[in-house]
Amino acid sequence: MEPPDFLKKIVDFSRLMEGENRDNYDASDIAHWRAVYTDLIRFKEQLLGQTREHVQEVPDTQKELVGVDIPFLEAEMERLRKGLAFWESAQAKG
Numbered sequence: 143m144e145p146p147d148f149l150k151k152i153v154d155f156s157r158l159m160e161g162e163n164r165d166n167y168d169a170s171d172i173a174h175w176r177a178v179y180t181d182l183i184r185f186k187e188q189l190l191g192q193t194r195e196h197v198q199e200v201p202d203t204q205k206e207l208v209g210v211d212i213p214f215l216e217a218e219m220e221r222l223r224k225g226l227a228f229w230e231s232a233q234a235k236g
Contacts, residue, residue, distance in 0.1 A: 155220065155221045157221075159178065162175060169236060172229055173233075176230065179226035182222050183219065183223065190212065193212055
């Protein structure tokens with residue numbers, strides 16, 4: 143059985159966001175994608191912080207959250223930071 147599309151996207155840490163084009167863009171695209179990546183990074187940082195706090199408050203969740211959720215969120219943060227770095231460098235070039 144083939145995994146659903148959303149699962150494929152979840153584990154593809156090199157994927158671009160829908161509608162994102164890094165080969166052909168202008169100043170408005172740069173501003174848009176910088177804002178999107180900045181917002182998502184902020185959101186995921188909050189989620190990661192809340193997850194770590196939850197582990198402290200409910201130690202029985204540690205195996206699941208520390209073993210699965212936190213590493214996933216950290217990998218996703220890395221993907222988002224790389225995306226933001228791309229758009230910041232595109233702005234610096236432009």
